[in-house]
Amino acid sequence: MKQIIEFAPAKINLSLQVTGQRGDGYHLLKSLVVFANIGDQLFIEPSSDFSLQVTGPFGSDLAGASDHEARNYWISRDDDNLVIKAARKLQKFLGVDKGATITLEKNLPISSGIGGGSADAAATIRGLLRLWNVDPEAIDNLDNLALEIGADVPVCLRERSSWMEGVGDVLKTGPRLPDLFCVLVNPGCPVSTPQIFRELKGQFSQAVPELPKTCYLPELIDYLNFSGNDLAAPAQRLEPIISDSIRSLKDRPDCLFAGMSGSGATCYGLYEGQVAARMAAAEIRNTRKEWWVQPAVLS
Numbered sequence: 311m312k313q314i315i316e317f318a319p320a321k322i323n324l325s326l327q328v329t330g331q332r333g334d335g336y337h338l339l340k341s342l343v344v345f346a347n348i349g350d351q352l353f354i355e356p357s358s359d360f361s362l363q364v365t366g367p368f369g370s371d372l373a374g375a376s377d378h379e380a381r382n383y384w385i386s387r388d389d390d391n392l393v394i395k396a397a398r399k400l401q402k403f404l405g406v407d408k409g410a411t412i413t414l415e416k417n418l419p420i421s422s423g424i425g426g427g428s429a430d431a432a433a434t435i436r437g438l439l440r441l442w443n444v445d446p447e448a449i450d451n452l453d454n455l456a457l458e459i460g461a462d463v464p465v466c467l468r469e470r471s472s473w474m475e476g477v478g479d480v481l482k483t484g485p486r487l488p489d490l491f492c493v494l495v496n497p498g499c500p501v502s503t504p505q506i507f508r509e510l511k512g513q514f515s516q517a518v519p520e521l522p523k524t525c526y527l528p529e530l531i532d533y534l535n536f537s538g539n540d541l542a543a544p545a546q547r548l549e550p551i552i553s554d555s556i557r558s559l560k561d562r563p564d565c566l567f568a569g570m571s572g573s574g575a576t577c578y579g580l581y582e583g584q585v586a587a588r589m590a591a592a593e594i595r596n597t598r599k600e601w602w603v604q605p606a607v608l609s
């Protein structure tokens with residue numbers, strides 16, 4: 311039987327300015343978004359209806375642990391899962407009479423600012439289009455469909471360095487960057503995105519001018535030091551442990567920059583090379599055994 315395997319890479323907001331708010335409450339952003347070589351994995355097979363089972367280290371956090379004792383996977387009974395939501399929306403949009411059996415290997419922590427759910431939704435769209443032999447280029451309004459699922463889904467559909475503006479609906483090609491060797495750290499506290507936006511209390515900033523199309527590491531680091539993430543301060547007020555995460559990443563002589571992604575709580579540290587990143591990850595893991603700590607490459 312045909313099986314599609316689709317990768318759902320972690321999304322990292324290297325920078326994020328909140329520049330205003332729309333009448334409907336959604337905030338206007340300017341964010342430099344890149345993707346990691348780590349993420350969730352989707353396995354998709356043809357079927358008459360949709361069903362979802364969830365495996366992986368964060369599977370039980372997502373699906374509810376009722377079947378946990380007996381099996382190493384969980385049946386998601388939750389139609390709210392962004393995978394099922396995306397699948398049903400695409401099915402309706404294309405007017406097809408087909409479903410799929412989907413297995414989601416959940417490797418990314420939930421509600422963590424690295425777009426796990428949005429990445430899964432985008433990967434579902436990409437995977438189903440491949441399963442059903444539909445050319446994405448031939449579809450108008452795929453970004454609008456993605457946006458209806460979540461503000462981060464359009465950028466996750468692209469999977470490449472992008473400037474994200476508007477509420478997530480205006481996307482431009484991002485700079486060509488060198489490989490960035492990083493460590494991702496999540497201290498284990500799920501963060502509510504709307505709550506962090508509320509805590510910002512309308513304090514908006516101006517978008518920082520964009521980087522050139524091809525960008526070297528020192529320029530990027532200068533840019534990140536200047537621009538930062540406007541959601542970091544409110545997130546740290548609500549979850550002070552985020553400050554510890556950033557400190558743990560910065561606390562290495564070869565750390566070039568450390569900041570928070572999205573609305574948190576995942577933080578990233580950039581290092582001079584892969585060895586430095588791996589060593590930093592090992593040391594942080596040693597001192598903070600309960601944290602999620604992953605070396606990764608961003609591109």
Ligand SMILES: C[C@@](CO)(OP(=O)(O)O)[C@H](O)COP(=O)(O)OP(=O)(O)OC[C@H]1O[C@@H](n2ccc(N)nc2=O)[C@H](O)[C@@H]1O
Pocket residue numbers: 323335336337338339341422423424425426428459460461462463476477478503504507571572573574
């Ligand atoms: C903050 C960002 C930055 O990339 O990432 P995460 O922290 O979620 O990863 C995103 O804008 C999140 O996108 P996403 O998680 O898809 O948001 P949605 O489900 O559409 O919205 C959840 C809620 O967040 C708030 N929200 C979201 C996006 C936005 N531009 N303005 C907002 O105010 C709204 O209160 C909304 O009801």
Ligand SMILES: Nc1ncnc2c1ncn2[C@@H]1O[C@H](COP(=O)(O)OP(=O)(O)O)[C@@H](O)[C@H]1O
Pocket residue numbers: 372390391392393419420421422423424425426427428430431462503572573574
């Ligand atoms: N497939 C999914 N993966 C992660 N979260 C999901 C998924 N489907 C629905 N959700 C819900 O979406 C919300 C945000 O999850 P997530 O996308 O991981 O956050 P963030 O964008 O902050 O990393 C959570 O409330 C979670 O329960």
